[in-house]
Amino acid sequence: MxxxxxxxxxxxxxxxxxxxxxxxxxxxxxxxxxxxxxxxxxxxxxxxxxxxxxxxxxxxxxxxxxxxxxxxxxxxxxxxxxxxxxxFANGERGALRIGMECHPCYQWLLRIVSPYLAAWPAVDVDVKQKFQFGGIGALFGYEIDLLVTPDPLYKPGLRFEPVFDYEQVLVVGPRHPLRDADWVQPGQLAAETLITYPVATDRLDIYTQFLMPAGITPRRHKPIETTDIMLQMVASGRGVAALPRWLVEEYADKLDLRAVRLGRSGIAKQIFLGMREADADVDYLHAFIELARGPRARA
The missing domain is CATH 1.10.10.10 (Winged helix-like DNA-binding domain superfamily/Winged helix DNA-binding domain)
Structure with a gap:
């Protein structure tokens, strides 16, 4: 016993x-x-x-x-x-639980979920946004099946698949003096209010890949949780932000925003989907990854 x-x-x-x-x-x-x-x-x-x-x-x-x-x-x-x-006993395929470790990726994810549900009617999808920068533990703990992240942390037992390339850019409003610049230098942000998601600065690309190497800090750092409010603040001249170019382009016409390259060469990033290696052959999980790589996800 x-x-x-x-x-x-x-x-x-x-x-x-x-x-x-x-x-x-x-x-x-x-x-x-x-x-x-x-x-x-x-x-x-x-x-x-x-x-x-x-x-x-x-x-x-x-x-x-x-x-x-x-x-x-x-x-x-x-x-x-x-x-x-x-x-299985009920004749269902299962559920795909997706954890988000990327604030702006929710809009990107919506492009994939709709065609995926149409293609896999026996699979339910649940998106969990509570795993901001805690997704690795959620994968190991079987709380989620896929992790959407721009910053993979490679650990034994996990696999990360790149699905989407993007550029991190500076977002400015209609009357900002940098609006017509081809690119900006770190020093040009020293007098700015930088609006970001409520994430530690050591996990923000605008700091780790642009400002910190140059020894620059913005005049003020203002965390805002939601993308819509963040971009409304930028459009009203309350500060600047750093976001994926594709996201800025979605809002550009509605809010009169402009994306400006960070540095002469820009900041190149990728979105990854992380999974447990043991689940890599699950067909409906693999199908989601392939759909995320397709042209619909970049539209």
Whole structure:
């Protein structure tokens, strides 16, 4: 009879999430006494404590931290396996869960999802935008199946496929003095308000590939979460932004925006789709990647 069972992993995961046995018991539809008995029995069988009490809170011991890491890795995989098997039993193909690690890529993704759903009617698509710069862990944790990112982080067990080349450009409004420039130098942005997504500067190309190497910082850095508001701010003369050229061109006529090259040679980028190597032969996943490489995705 195995000592460690799935319920033990679920319990330690829920206690870590919610901070108490009572809340964990509610989430798992157990009584608190049943949950406590289950974990005490496990600790007795293992001969090691899983938690220690600090005031009203439970903190995992070293053994508990290890068990929590195992739970965070295995429980999502088991849940996914059950979901997929149920889909097979119902005659369905499955679901494609896409994580976004790229703020402006949502508009690009919409071009692909519609024809993909038409081509694969038995596959559902879910787009999760909560994985901004946390997508690698989501792939390993089986929370998503594909990761859209401009900055792949190569790890054993993962594969990244380039699907779309683009240029990162400076975006200026209708009355900006740089509007008619062919390209800009870093020093020309020293007096500007730079509007960006709310991302650390060490993950922003405008900083890492353009401003920082020249030792330049803008007069003000203003984070804005949504693309539409960001570009409205630029169009009204409240600052400049750095975005993919294709995205600027989509808004250019409506908001009278202009894309200006960053440096004489520009900043070349790619969008990648990351996946687990074990899933590389899944046909409906592979079909999505091929569609993302096609001309429709660049239109």
């Amino acid at each position: 195995p000592i460690l069972e799935r319920i033990h992993l679920a319990i330690i995961r829920e206690v870590d999430r919610h901070g108490s046995l009572t809340a964990a018991a509610e989430r798992l539809h157990l009584t608190q006494s049943a949950l406590s008995h289950t974990m005490r029995k496990l600790e007795d069988q293992l001969g090691v404590a899983v938690w220690r009490r600090e005031g009203r809170s439970l903190r995992p011991t070293q053994a508990g931290e290890y068990l929590l890491a195992v739970a965070n890795r295995l429980v999502p995989q088991l849940a996914l396996a059950e979901e997929r098997l149920q889909q």
